[in-house]
Amino acid sequence: MKAAVIRSWGGPEQFSVETVADPEPGPGEVIVELHASALNWHDVLVRQTGRGFTTPSILGIDGAGIRQDTGEKTVIFPGLNWGKNAAAPGKDFSILGDGTDGTYAQLVAVPVENLFPMPKHLSWAEAAALPCAGLTAYRALFMRAGLRLGETVLVIGAGSGVSTFAIMFAAAAEARVLATSSSQDKLDSVRAIGVDKGFLYTDPDWVQQVLEATGGGVDVIVNGAGANLRDAMACLKPGGRIAVFGASAGSTAKIDIADLYWGQVSVLGTTLGSPDDFGHMLEMIDKYQIRPIIDSVYSLTEIVEAHRHLESRNHLGKLVLSLR
Numbered sequence: 001m002k003a004a005v006i007r008s009w010g011g012p013e014q015f016s017v018e019t020v021a022d023p024e025p026g027p028g029e030v031i032v033e034l035h036a037s038a039l040n041w042h043d044v045l046v047r048q049t050g051r052g053f054t055t056p057s058i059l060g061i062d063g064a065g066i067r068q069d070t071g072e073k074t075v076i077f078p079g080l081n082w083g084k085n086a087a088a089p090g091k092d093f094s095i096l097g098d099g100t101d102g103t104y105a106q107l108v109a110v111p112v113e114n115l116f117p118m119p120k121h122l123s124w125a126e127a128a129a130l131p132c133a134g135l136t137a138y139r140a141l142f143m144r145a146g147l148r149l150g151e152t153v154l155v156i157g158a159g160s161g162v163s164t165f166a167i168m169f170a171a172a173a174e175a176r177v178l179a180t181s182s183s184q185d186k187l188d189s190v191r192a193i194g195v196d197k198g199f200l201y202t203d204p205d206w207v208q209q210v211l212e213a214t215g216g217g218v219d220v221i222v223n224g225a226g227a228n229l230r231d232a233m234a235c236l237k238p239g240g241r242i243a244v245f246g247a248s249a250g251s252t253a254k255i256d257i258a259d260l261y262w263g264q265v266s267v268l269g270t271t272l273g274s275p276d277d278f279g280h281m282l283e284m285i286d287k288y289q290i291r292p293i294i295d296s297v298y299s300l301t302e303i304v305e306a307h308r309h310l311e312s313r314n315h316l317g318k319l320v321l322s323l324r
């Protein structure tokens with residue numbers, strides 16, 4: 001099979017597209033003939049430093065393809081060994097592609113319980129865009145922040161893959177959706193998927209703008225930027241909830257503890273989700289006929305360009321690899 005292989009960690013140029021041996025299924029595993037994969041910021045972080053994994057390595061969390069055992073179209077749940085606790089994964093939890101061969105390849109071996117029917121209304125590219133980012137957004141909004149009908153949600157960094165899902169899910173749940181971005185063009189574009197009002201986080205007074213537009217703050221924030229936690233918390237109503245799923249702007253944040261307790265604020269960490277969350281997310285995708293936002297589709301041989309594009313932060317939504 002063809003795969004994008006990494007032999008030493010570093011920049012996007014470390015990928016080389018090679019012919020490698022087909023994977024052998026282990027006990028309880030099925031081979032999936034992948035039609036598409038998708039990029040996640042996580043892949044950039046692993047590619048840069050390896051995070052303790054060994055080379056040669058095939059990265060890639062997301063995938064959609066055909067099960068070799070049944071011939072059915074499938075989308076892959078990317079968590080391995082979540083465990084029995086719905087509140088958090090167990091100590092053996094890992095992600096497909098982290099220390100196992102992932103989906104930047106034409107074939108992948110995955111546990112049979114990770115295979116879910118592909119939503120019928122989606123293309124291969126749309127289905128591959130779904131797993132990691134869609135699941136993270138779904139769990140952040142509903143399982144962690146407990147979004148309720150009619151509430152106001154602020155999605156931080158509208159361009160992110162996770163954020164575009166959060167916008168569509170919150171809009172489907174009949175929330176009022178606000179978003180921030182570094183780009184007015186992105187804010188204009190996300191109006192089409194449910195954003196009522198956008199704010200440039202590059203404006204020094206963006207927090208004040210949110211407070212004025214909402215008459216005192218929002219109920220729920222979905223935040224993958226991380227380092228802006230203090231400013232983001234200032235956008236909440238008293239009693240508000242903020243789900244933090246990433247650290248795109250930096251992994252440390254300074255907050256005033258008094259803002260936490262006087263504001264009765266709930267700060268909720270979250271990432272990915274359980275197999276049950278994944279099933280519920282697919283039901284929502286099907287019920288509302290939601291289609292992932294795809295920025296661009298690259299062939300496997302264009303993996304270097306695709307990673308450069310992700311790192312440029314010029315994208316809106318997901319970058320996808322077409323594998324056949």
Ligand SMILES: NC(=O)c1ccc[n+]([C@@H]2O[C@H](COP(=O)([O-])OP(=O)(O)OC[C@H]3O[C@@H](n4cnc5c(N)ncnc54)[C@H](OP(=O)(O)O)[C@@H]3O)[C@@H](O)[C@H]2O)c1
Pocket residue numbers: 039040041042131132133134136156157158159160161162163180181182183186201224225228245246247248249271272310313315317
């Ligand atoms: N992809 C996943 O499924 C997943 C799952 C779990 C956790 N995470 C984590 O979540 C984060 C985002 O992942 P992603 O794949 O969705 O990223 P992504 O598609 O690369 O998007 C990152 C976005 O973050 C926004 N951003 C950067 N600096 C910001 C700041 N100072 N304030 C506000 N927003 C800022 C930008 O939005 P604008 O372009 O609109 O300015 C940027 O486009 C990463 O830390 C990742 O490790 C991702």
